[in-house]
């Protein structure tokens with residue numbers, strides 16, 4: 001066996017405009033970033049509140065490095081369980097309104113580890129068609145039967161829940177899990193959590209909600225979508241990340257003490273992976289404190305999102321059902337999305353093309369995300385760029401050639 005197939009796969013990705021490459025950012029993360037020596041407006045970061053470079057967060061990370069060093073030494077169950085891990089878990093649990101929380105190395109690892117430890121072969125997982133890849137991979141790893149339902153379609157979900165409960169003849173040993181993103185990462189719409197809770201209770205399924213994009217962006221003081229709907233007592237399993245609004249890295253699950261005890265004992269991506277470094281934990285604690293002390297950050301994010309979404313719609317763009325700071329600009333074909341993204345960059349705006357397999361074929365888009373610390377001038381700069389590249393959509397032109405425009 002040789003590696004010849006690699007070339008074929010890469011060539012085929014290029015032919016289909018699905019090839020991916022890494023872009024180098026030469027400075028830090030902020031509302032503007034440096035690329036090839038130019039300041040470019042950043043419209044694709046998940047650092048929604050700007051906390052990745054907040055002075056308090058930086059200070060906490062450097063003090064933690066001085067005090068505890070840069071590594072945690074081992075997994076939590078060996079000798080990597082530092083007091084700061086526990087402190088952050090306590091803070092996250094109270095932020096999410098649950099009894100306890102457990103940290104994971106990343107959101108990807110969390111979804112893999114949570115789902116695969118709860119579900120087994122013969123069980124059923126009901127998964128929204130637009131769920132994040134890490135949820136899909138967690139479902140696959142569990143070897144349970146995966147029942148995909150159309151995006152946010154509660155009638156189809158109920159029909160599928162009904163069908164499986166009649167075909168399993170009321171066997172109580174079969175576990176059922178319904179899992180959704182609470183803000184969908186590529187569409188920016190909300191899962192209908194109240195209906196999902198009703199269905200989960202009616203069909204005795206566990207409900208798991210991925211709050212990666214909802215933590216820090218929605219709900220009272222940014223506590224998430226579950227809190228937004230007042231459902232803290234009805235969602236037994238809330239997953240969230242430290243990598244988006246909280247500006248750092250890592251993830252957590254929040255739920256009952258028993259759930260956390262169970263995952264600590266059975267969840268392989270928790271057990272067999274090194275604990276997050278103290279610098280990362282200290283910066284997440286500082287980010288959470290900064291968020292709790294400044295709930296206006298969330299309002300600023302929401303106001304920026306509303307302005308940009310409305311203005312993009314007025315320019316004639318289709319932003320699907322976005323209700324949040326994630327604003328898809330639907331384009332259609334991957335080639336057109338790539339060309340639009342290239343032209344936006346020439347205009348001084350970084351907004352990447354999202355193509356299959358991340359989104360379905362024919363639904364390629366520019367995924368725009370705003371930040372709380374984008375100024376109104378920044379947003380108007382972005383809108384001017386979108387006005388100038390509109391021609392790509394109208395004419396479906398390929399090739400490049402717009403004037404170069406950057407700030408500062």
Ligand code: PMP
Pocket residue numbers: 106107108109111132134181185210212213241242243250251
């Ligand atoms: N869930 C969702 C909904 C996500 O969008 C992401 C990452 N973009 C993850 C989980 C994975 O989180 P992480 O980047 O921390 O691995």
